[in-house]
Amino acid sequence: MKHILIIGAGFAGLWSALGAARQLDKHGRDDVQITVLAPQAELRIRPRFYEPDVHTMAAPLQALFDAVNVRFVQGSAEHIDEAGKTVRYRDADQQLESLGYDRLILACGSQLNRPPVPGLEQAFDVDTLESAARLETHLKALANQPDSPARNTVVVAGGGFTGIETATEMPARLRAILGQGVNPRVVVIDRGAQIGAALGDGIRPAIEQASEALGVEWLCGATVAAVDGNGVELCNGMRIEASTVIWTVGFMANALTAQVNGERDRQGRLHVDGHLKVKGSEAVYAAGDVAYAPCDEVGNFAVMSCQHAIPLGRYAGNNAAAELIGEAPMTYSQPKYVTCLDLGAWGAVYTEGWDRKVSPPTDKTEAKALKQQINSVWIYPPAPERASALAAADPLIPVA
Known part of the structure; x- marks a missing residue:
């Protein structure tokens, strides 16, 4: 055989x-x-x-x-x-x-990708189920720490797709853990010259609007030089005190x-x-x-x-x-x-084409509903029934 x-x-x-x-x-x-x-x-x-x-x-x-x-x-x-x-x-x-x-x-x-950044092993990530679970355990444990700017600060290294979705989800996650009275600080560190530079001009306005509404800060044209248990050092000499550093770069x-x-x-x-x-x-x-x-x-x-x-x-x-x-x-x-980028409590943005032009009929609320449908239904495996499962495997079925 x-x-x-x-x-x-x-x-x-x-x-x-x-x-x-x-x-x-x-x-x-x-x-x-x-x-x-x-x-x-x-x-x-x-x-x-x-x-x-x-x-x-x-x-x-x-x-x-x-x-x-x-x-x-x-x-x-x-x-x-x-x-x-x-x-x-x-x-x-x-x-x-x-x-x-x-x-x-x-x-x-x-x-x-894990480049030789000093202390990078102390950063969290959402690459695997195990590492994402480790981050979740850490975030929940923050509630047991004294209130401080460092406790309430999350640094996300990388402003690509994963970094943006992680950062824009983080304010709601932190408030659910620390209390609605807490004003969390979420900072995205990205080497690009502009917000969302890795995703292009078409999608940038939505990312900017969502970041402003959610209070997500961007430090553009910057990279992380070192990570330690209390925060990050940037290549420009700036230091950010943070109990949580999340690596999403590449x-x-x-x-x-x-x-x-x-x-x-x-x-x-x-x-x-x-x-x-x-x-x-x-x-x-x-x-x-x-x-x-x-x-x-x-x-x-x-x-x-x-x-x-x-x-x-x-x-x-x-x-x-x-x-x-x-x-x-x-x-x-x-x-x-197509692209459907989750932007946390603000909503989402749907684009079509490799230049990521925002699709006018789809507003941020409709895009959010579409993203939830994708995440909860479309990308899951078919039911364990032979005929329907094999039918779903036809290469000619459109995905996007």
């Missing part, structure tokens, strides 16, 4: 498995085994980790895998042997095991990409062809945050987001299975790009 091995159970890994299962089911094939290798059989809803109650933000997958005949193996991949078509991994007991494959789909995601593809022969971009993502096979590889596909994939014909590439990871997974799974059973692959295409 032939074997498709998928590393990762995030958005790209889950939908790779469903995409492959759909392709095999469509042609009545039962001679290809699909295996997902990941630390846990659950989809962790990473785009929501800036919110409170992070312990609720994981969806179980075992019943869904069972419904579509996907085998789950618990473990963490450590080494990819392309020549031998095997992957070595540590199982739940930390024993070294291996799995062979005929086609490998690398869908192991990304991780927060993401890199999983380090496993370095073990695959192929060209990588500056974030470590593997260059793939239109079928999502790693360029120059005979048996390895990439999907989600590890894939540098052209998504249209005018030079745009998929970004690290579930908006792209879900269809990338569908196509990668479909094509890996199609290749093994002699069917024609499908060329990945996702020309539409």
